[in-house]
Amino acid sequence: MASSTPRRAFVEQVMGMPVSIHVRAQSDAGLEDPQVATAVEQVFGVLRRVDSVFSTWREDSDLMRLRRGDLDPAEAHPWLAEVERLCAEAERRTDGLFSASFDRAATGAAYDPTGLVKGWAVEQAAMHLRHVPGVSWCVNAGGDLLAGAGHATSPSTWLVGVQDPREAGEVAATIPLRSGGLATSGTAARGAHIVDPRTGRVIARDGSATVWGPSLLWADVWATALFVDPLAGERALEAAEPAYRSLLL
Template sequence: MIVSAHAMAMDFTLDVDDSVDEQLLRETMLHVERDLTWADSVFSTFKADSCVSRLGRGEIAVADCPPAVEQVLDLCAEYSESTANAFTAIRDGGQIDPTGIVKTWAMDRVRWRLDALQARGWLWGCAGDAMVSGIGPEAGRAWRVGIAHPEDRFRSVGAIELGRGHTAIATSGTSIHGDHIWTTTGGAPWYVQASVVGDDLIACDAWATAIVAGGESVALAAQEHGMDVLALRMVDGQVVADRSPGWRWAA
């Protein structure tokens, strides 16, 4: 069964096996949507009354916000350090902007609700980011996730399998959604798109964004942290892919 929730101006999709009670699934997704909507109300940089927007204007302090704000900012600081500042939640001028991980943080935050369904398996995804649990929809096969073309979200450059070794994937890019990526040097991003697979969706998201902003050295650092990477460049209108040794396309 495939069900969805709409929040943050995006559609979040849950693919779950047919053993789950449909009424329980509907009720769960209502709670999930409310959780995601709450996260948007707190972290959106597009809502003038959100905590993050008010923080940016100096109207309130972190201590005045829900504890989740400090948690997310701490994560941003952690990833900024591990990526040598290729990932940062501080824009030029000092504006706080944790957009780079807020969506995947919100997705991970509701995972307990999905686990409570006691499904044999599920895939939880949104706009290039996904996590999986349990078995895939076909007996004996892992979950398959497609990688969108950097200039056309309706085309695919290939697919990978999740659930055998890695359980999460995040994709960041500049061609379709570039407003959340900036470099600390002010130059153009090195890659137009990066996909990172690992076991922590938030970490994959932070590293994918950092790779686009920071380039090859950051992609190598991600591998040292146990993740596999697909980084895409556009050369004369053609996609050129740099892959880590562990990256495996689905058959």
């Protein structure tokens, strides 16, 4: 679509980060369609519900209640079991470079699925946008993006700038994204927070790994894996997921 295509953005702070939904349509009337506003509110509603289940900052989340033993697993939200299965699959696909279960050097054994939850949650929530005809959309969740289009609509191209991890405010590369997900892992935005599951130690080096392809969930998983071990991660990605591309900085 041309740059003059009508566009609207919706922003909400949810899951501890800013989430923005950008919508394009052929006309202003298309953006004002009540289906657009309804779908956007449904997206944010799903993300708020995900936060209530998986947040590690909310004492009343299902995840934290399970950790404390205050919630019977049989009574927990079924999303927890689904995400646990996906985490196991992610560990298998990445040859152990991504894991939700590892021995932390300081705190001992731990289970933390939140490294997978964001991509998974955005994909679940964005299903509501896929039902709106005549629009193209892009969801930006803390710098990770999922793009697509509504029913019977050709997706437009979103130009995604990848930040230079060593020069604040500088764009190192621009990647066109029409449909699918793009995720970046590194230390520039949040500092040293990524753990190498093989050692349980936080990775303190600079740099970043960006991965894009059909699914935001798997792009996010692979971006983490490539940042943990760029060489082994690239080999595993090429062998397991040829539809994805990567950029290491």
